[in-house]
Amino acid sequence: MVKVHLRKITRDNLKECLNLQVDNSQKSLVATNAQSLAEAYVDTNLFPFAVYDASVCGYEQPQAPMLGFIMYEIDVGGVGFIMRLMIDYKYQRQGYGRATMIEIIRRLKLHPDVEIIATSYRKENEVAASLYQSLGFTPWDIEWAQSHPTEIYVKLES
Numbered sequence: 001m002v003k004v005h006l007r008k009i010t011r012d013n014l015k016e017c018l019n020l021q022v023d024n025s026q027k028s029l030v031a032t033n034a035q036s037l038a039e040a041y042v043d044t045n046l047f048p049f050a051v052y053d054a055s056v057c058g059y060e061q062p063q064a065p066m067l068g069f070i071m072y073e074i075d076v077g078g079v080g081f082i083m084r085l086m087i088d089y090k091y092q093r094q095g096y097g098r099a100t101m102i103e104i105i106r107r108l109k110l111h112p113d114v115e116i117i118a119t120s121y122r123k124e125n126e127v128a129a130s131l132y133q134s135l136g137f138t139p140w141d142i143e144w145a146q147s148h149p150t151e152i153y154v155k156l157e158s
């Protein structure tokens with residue numbers, strides 16, 4: 001099974017992050033990384049990370065390309081919410097999406113303020129639906145989800 005290594009987005013890897021692309025058919029499923037980084041710039045509850053293969057771990061300068069991007073939010077209600085996940089189209093279907101979710105869940109479980117781990121995806125996103133279900137996410141019947149009818153909200157069963 002592949003493993004990932006997460007790093008902060010810095011001046012050194014910003015361009016690579018902005019250049020990551022999903023497939024054209026997936027563009028409506030996730031915000032651009034530029035938008036996510038702009039949101040994180042003004043919201044200190046958002047934590048964006050670059051995704052690398054775990055072989056990069058331990059090197060000051062990554063020896064392999066950035067593969068994807070993930071961003072989570074720690075909200076005041078005790079929710080660790082995985083807001084964004086994307087793997088560049090060139091590296092999809094190699095296990096990196098699943099490995100990134102496993103790593104983020106591991107981190108969120110260690111966070112003292114997080115009591116619920118949750119995420120959402122667009123209704124038509126069958127790949128995300130089945131990936132999250134296989135990781136143990138189940139429908140999250142939270143009131144404000146009703147005002148976002150195009151989105152499915154799920155939370156991790158503890």
Ligand SMILES: CC(C)(COP(=O)(O)OP(=O)(O)OC[C@H]1O[C@@H](n2cnc3c(N)ncnc32)[C@H](O)[C@@H]1OP(=O)(O)O)[C@@H](O)C(=O)NCCC(=O)NCCS
Binds near residue numbers: 085092094
């Ligand atoms: C969702 C996404 C992150 C998955 O990344 P990935 O690296 O391809 O995922 P993995 O290789 O770990 O595959 C995870 C599972 O999804 C399946 N899968 C991935 N892409 C698929 C595709 N295009 N069609 C069908 N199944 C697919 C894999 O077969 C695998 O299933 P399995 O574990 O039962 O074998 C990636 O497709 C993506 O970036 N999509 C666009 C953005 C998006 O939808 N983000 C999530 C919601 S915000």
